[in-house]
Every structure is written in structure tokens, then in C-alpha cells.
Amino acid sequence: MKQLQMVDLKSQYEHIKNAVNEGIQEVLNTTTYINGPKVHEFQKNLEHYLGVKHVIPCANGTDALQIAMMGLGLKPGDEVITADFTFAATVEVIALLQLTPVLVDVEEDTMNISVEAIEKAITPKTKAIVPVHLFGRAANMEAIMNVAAKHNLFVIEDNAQAIGANYTFSNNKKVKVGAIGHVAATSFFPSKNLGCYGDGGAIFTNDDALAHTLRGIVNHGMYERYHHDVVGVNSRLDSIQAVVLNAKLPLLDSYNTARRNAAKAYNDAFAACEHIITPAFDINGDDHVFHQYVMRITNGKRDALLEHLQQNAIPCAIYYPIPLHKQKAYTDGRYNDSDFAVTNKFAEQVIALPMHTELEKDQIDFITSTVLNFLK
Numbered sequence: 001m002k003q004l005q006m007v008d009l010k011s012q013y014e015h016i017k018n019a020v021n022e023g024i025q026e027v028l029n030t031t032t033y034i035n036g037p038k039v040h041e042f043q044k045n046l047e048h049y050l051g052v053k054h055v056i057p058c059a060n061g062t063d064a065l066q067i068a069m070m071g072l073g074l075k076p077g078d079e080v081i082t083a084d085f086t087f088a089a090t091v092e093v094i095a096l097l098q099l100t101p102v103l104v105d106v107e108e109d110t111m112n113i114s115v116e117a118i119e120k121a122i123t124p125k126t127k128a129i130v131p132v133h134l135f136g137r138a139a140n141m142e143a144i145m146n147v148a149a150k151h152n153l154f155v156i157e158d159n160a161q162a163i164g165a166n167y168t169f170s171n172n173k174k175v176k177v178g179a180i181g182h183v184a185a186t187s188f189f190p191s192k193n194l195g196c197y198g199d200g201g202a203i204f205t206n207d208d209a210l211a212h213t214l215r216g217i218v219n220h221g222m223y224e225r226y227h228h229d230v231v232g233v234n235s236r237l238d239s240i241q242a243v244v245l246n247a248k249l250p251l252l253d254s255y256n257t258a259r260r261n262a263a264k265a266y267n268d269a270f271a272a273c274e275h276i277i278t279p280a281f282d283i284n285g286d287d288h289v290f291h292q293y294v295m296r297i298t299n300g301k302r303d304a305l306l307e308h309l310q311q312n313a314i315p316c317a318i319y320y321p322i323p324l325h326k327q328k329a330y331t332d333g334r335y336n337d338s339d340f341a342v343t344n345k346f347a348e349q350v351i352a353l354p355m356h357t358e359l360e361k362d363q364i365d366f367i368t369s370t371v372l373n374f375l376k
């Protein structure tokens with residue numbers, strides 16, 4: 001059996017080695033390191049793939065979120081609603097811009113932001129909702145867009161974990177996640193479903209005026225050389241990363257299929273175990289692309305299982321061990337712990353198993369039998 005890894009980027013690289021090596025050599029030969037033709041080519045390729053009018057590449061996913069919020073003109077004191085159960089970057093940028101983060105609980109079945117909780121949290125100061133498509137599963141976008149329209153709010157999709165996932169509306173219209181809200185942010189961190197070999201990110205929107213604003217913000221607020229119309233940032237995707245992304249983008253659907261197949265194999269193996277709640281496929285019109293395979297252990301032995309798997313050289317992780325409303329940086333006297341019942345429960349029950357595009361059957365068999373033997 002090949003050695004188990006949480007994410008196996010080396011095996012994946014072996015399949016795209018020629019395209020990557022040749023493309024990087026071309027960048028070295030032409031010295032177009034920043035904003036070269038490869039970045040423009042990737043921007044066009046991604047716009048086409050997502051069916052979105054504008055892709056604005058930038059330096060990482062956290063920047064993408066921040067720039068999206070700057071582009072919408074959100075002001076200090078504006079309230080932005082997001083999920084309590086997510087990676088800290090989502091709430092971090094809200095706080096950095098001196099907006100007021102309003103954390104709300106998530107749904108039990110999808111692990112994504114609860115639409116009911118969003119509605120309860122809306123006040124006259126609310127300006128935006130940030131749904132996170134957590135672990136590769138789309139949030140309930142149709143309901144979220146309806147709530148946003150009713151209250152005149154922006155929707156900023158945090159699509160760092162679900163690129164390539166389709167969302168199906170009740171009229172059967174399929175749209176790629178990230179092309180639904182007013183603006184979306186994604187990350188090309190190496191381990192993401194579409195990852196480069198360093199840092200990278202992008203912002204997407206169908207709004208021409210917003211796209212223009214965002215293109216200036218990523219470039220020091222310049223719309224004309226050395227004319228700084230707004231306060232911007234320096235956030236660029238470099239050409240070497242664009243080479244890697246151009247090589248991987250045509251394979252993204254097959255990568256996501258490989259992830260779904262691995263998840264299906266895990267789910268099938270665990271179906272009969274009463275102590276495991278596996279992630280369901282395809283609820284609320286989403287088609288889960290399994291950035292992570294996160295299951296729940298319901299007999300209180302999650303931490304013991306974690307230790308047991310580590311002893312057997314099976315990498316595993318807890319995403320996320322502490323709800324954001326309990327993090328020192330994000331506690332707020334307004335929160336009532338009992339309003340976060342689902343997130344609090346998840347923090348004690350969730351465990352993530354190896355998930356990547358190169359998992360082999362004997363590896364999955366070894367992982368699942370080790371888990372089942374321990375829990376029986």
C-alpha cells in the first residue's frame with residue numbers, strides 16, 4: 001500500500017508534470033513573472049469554466065474575501081452575517097475591515113449556514129451574508145438569495161472549498177457555485193480542489209461595474225497608471241501559479257469525481273456502523289465535491305479514534321475544533337452559546353479522513369477497516 005497522506009499532491013503532479021514543467025520553463029524564459037500572458041489565459045479559462053463574466057485573480061483566498069467586501073463598499077459598523085462553523089479567514093476579513101461579524105449556527109444535515117438563523121440575525125444594520133460552501137458542499141443558495149433580495153443584502157460566496165460544484169435551483173437550472181451570489185471568493189491554496197503550488201486566489205462576479213472596481217482595488221486602487229482613485233491593496237496571482245492552474249483546470253471535473261468516488265467508498269463502508277454519521281450526497285440541489293471528507297462520531301469516542309488512527313499512521317484532522325464564537329478574537333457579548341447548538345456539537349463529533357484525487361482502494365479499505373474495528 002502506498003503511504004497514506006491527508007492530501008497526495010506528489011502523485012497528482014506526476015500526471016501533469018510535462019505541462020507544468022514546460023509552462024514554468026516558458027515563464028522563466030520570458031521573465032513574465034507577474035501579470036504575464038499565463039495569468040490572463042487562466043482568467044479567461046476560469047471565466048469560461050464557471051460561466052461567470054469576470055474572474056479577478058489575486059494573491060490568496062483571504063485577500064479575495066477582503067477585496068470582495070471592499071469592492072461592495074461596505075463601511076465600518078455594517079453587519080455581515082456568516083457561519084460559526086468555518087475556517088477563520090471568513091470572519092477575519094470582516095473584522096479587519098471593521099465591519100461587524102455576526103456569527104450564526106449551521107444546519108445539521110449540510111453543515112452549512114442556517115437560513116433560519118440568518119433571518120433571525122438580520123437587523124437594520126445588516127449589509128451582507130457570507131455563505132461558505134463548507135467541505136465542498138454548496139450552501140442553500142436559493143433560499144439565501146431569496147432572503148438577501150427581500151432585505152436588500154449582498155451575498156458574498158466563500159467558495160474556497162467547493163470550486164467546480166454545481167448547484168441546482170428548484171426550476172432545475174444548474175449553476176456553478178461561485179457564480180450565484182453578487183460576488184464570490186476562492187482560494188488556490190495547494191490542498192484546495194483546484195490548487196496551485198504556492199498561494200493564489202480569485203474573485204468572481206457577473207457585475208461589470210463591480211468587476212471594474214475590484215480590478216482597481218487589487219492593483220493599489222489604480223484605474224489609470226499612477227492615479228490612485230480608491231485605497232487598494234497589492235494582491236496578484238503570479239505567472240508560475242497560473243501555469244499550474246491552467247494545467248489542472250481541465251482536470252478539475254475528473255478530480256472532483258475522484259473525490260466523490262472516494263467519499264462514496266467511505267460512506268458505503270461506514271453505512272452499517274451506528275456510531276458514525278456520514279456526509280450525505282446531493283441534498284438541497286448541491287453536488288458535494290468533497291474538499292474534505294468529514295464524518296461525525298456519535299458515541300463520544302472521537303478523540304480516542306483520532307489517536308488510534310494516528311497510531312496506525314492514518315492521517316486525520318479535526319475541522320474545526322473550536323467554534324468561531326468561542327475564539328478569543330471573535331467572542332462577542334451579544335452571542336448566546338445556546339444559539340450555536342449544532343456548531344458546538346460538531347466541534348466534539350467531527351473527524352476528517354484522508355481525501356484527495358489519488359486515493360487507492362487498498363488505502364480506503366485499510367482506513368475504513370481500522371475505523372470500524374476501533375468503533376465496534
Ligand SMILES: *Cc1c(COP(=O)(O)O)cnc(C)c1O
Binds near residue numbers: 063089132200
Ligand atoms: C482556505 C480557505 C480560505 C482562505 O484561503 P487562503 O488562500 O488560504 O487565504 C477562506 N475560506 C475558506 C472556507 C477556506 O477553506
